Amino acid sequence: MVLAIVVAFIVTCILHKRNVEGKTPAENENLAAPMKGTVASITECPDPTFASKAMGDGFVVFPEDGKFYAPANAEVTMTFPTKHAFGLMTNDGTEILVHIGLDTVELNGEPFTMHVKKGDKVKKGQLLVDVDLKAIEAAGKETATAVIITNGKAVNLIKSGAVDAKTDVVEIANPVVEVKAA
Numbered sequence: 001m002v003l004a005i006v007v008a009f010i011v012t013c014i015l016h017k018r019n020v021e022g023k024t025p026a027e028n029e030n031l032a033a034p035m036k037g038t039v040a041s042i043t044e045c046p047d048p049t050f051a052s053k054a055m056g057d058g059f060v061v062f063p064e065d066g067k068f069y070a071p072a073n074a075e076v077t078m079t080f081p082t083k084h085a086f087g088l089m090t091n092d093g094t095e096i097l098v099h100i101g102l103d104t105v106e107l108n109g110e111p112f113t114m115h116v117k118k119g120d121k122v123k124k125g126q127l128l129v130d131v132d133l134k135a136i137e138a139a140g141k142e143t144a145t146a147v148i149i150t151n152g153k154a155v156n157l158i159k160s161g162a163v164d165a166k167t168d169v170v171e172i173a174n175p176v177v178e179v180k181a182a
């Protein structure tokens with residue numbers, strides 16, 4: 001009888017360890033508005049591709065000024081030659097695409113001054129890009145900026161309407177993360 005209890009205990013420990021080893025609940029990650037303006041659900045973006053969430057969930061900002069800041073501590077994973085968009089990977093693994101304006105690729109980088117390059121580590125609130133919003137509007141383009149979470153993480157809009165840059169506006173759910181055993 002003692003042998004049966006010991007064997008059952010050992011088997012339970014092994015199977016339980018196999019199922020949960022290396023997994024632990026993680027805190028959710030908040031992303032800030034990358035610029036001052038009006039924040040809304042991505043479904044309110046004037047671009048139908050972004051609004052349909054075809055590229056992922058996120059939010060849109062209708063900017064009031066042309067200073068764009070890092071929404072989180074992250075690494076710059078890509079910058080477009082036309083400077084109208086850039087990609088970030090947060091320390092928690094969230095992949096973010098920031099697309100400044102709509103159809104602004106056609107402006108060939110003219111109204112954009114990029115302050116970072118691929119591989120740079122940035123801090124939440126760090127200035128990334130200066131944009132001449134009036135030049136975008138004069139070219140007949142929208143200034144609405146899509147912030148898309150491209151790797152399918154759950155997005156919860158926690159603040160909408162008028163916001164200042166660097167204000168937390170979205171919570172990204174990180175329910176389980178892999179942790180290497182010591």
